[in-house]
Amino acid sequence: MGCINKSIISRDKEVIFPLYSVLVRPYPEYYVHFWSPLYKKDLDRLERVQRRAAKMIKRLGSLPYKERLRKLDLFSLETRRLRRDLITMFQYLNGGYKEDGDSFFTRSLMEKMRGNGYKLLLAKF
16 A cells, blocks of 8 residues: 555556555455454454545545445455355355365254255354
8 A cells, every 4th residue: 555655646546546446455355254253453453454544535534434435435454354254154064065064064964944955054063
């Protein structure tokens, strides 16, 4: 973000947002999904990158962070991580990861699930 800030004069959304989306955004998204930070301070450090990018855009710098995200049609890093985790879980359950998925989760064989065939069995240790 520092390089974009110093090398690009324009602060228009049409300039800053595509640069952020292509050059910067893939890295925090990959890292969050890969090592899934547990501590709030680690999440805040990664989220700070997106805050900085949203603040660089002209006419958005004075708005609160959530309002900036709404104007840019973005979600917070934590929300995107949760979405990605849910998609991965759904893929496991639907057989997208055949060699690994069977050993991680066991489906419940209860018949009273009201049409929900994705209830998991809670393992006991």
